[in-house]
Amino acid sequence: MAENLRSTLLQVNWRKSSRSWDTANCVEVLVAKAGVSIRDSKSTESGMLEFDADVYREFIHAVRTGRFDITAQVR
Numbered sequence: 001m002a003e004n005l006r007s008t009l010l011q012v013n014w015r016k017s018s019r020s021w022d023t024a025n026c027v028e029v030l031v032a033k034a035g036v037s038i039r040d041s042k043s044t045e046s047g048m049l050e051f052d053a054d055v056y057r058e059f060i061h062a063v064r065t066g067r068f069d070i071t072a073q074v075r
Contacts, residue, residue: 016041 014028020041028044030037036056039048051059062068 014039014044 012030014030016026016028020026026041027038028041030039030048033053035050035052037048037050040046
């Protein structure tokens, strides 16, 4: 059953940034009710990271507020 789910996830509509043009130098994101999956666009069959919706929402908030900015960490 897990293999069927994996092959289904590989065929669904993954999204990547419009700023990446046609290159494969970015990550792709799949949003579902249960959460979010992220994979490398250069190697789409090598696996994915999966996050539940709340964890991903917290991560996006941290990115938007500059929590991971290098300049914010340097003192």
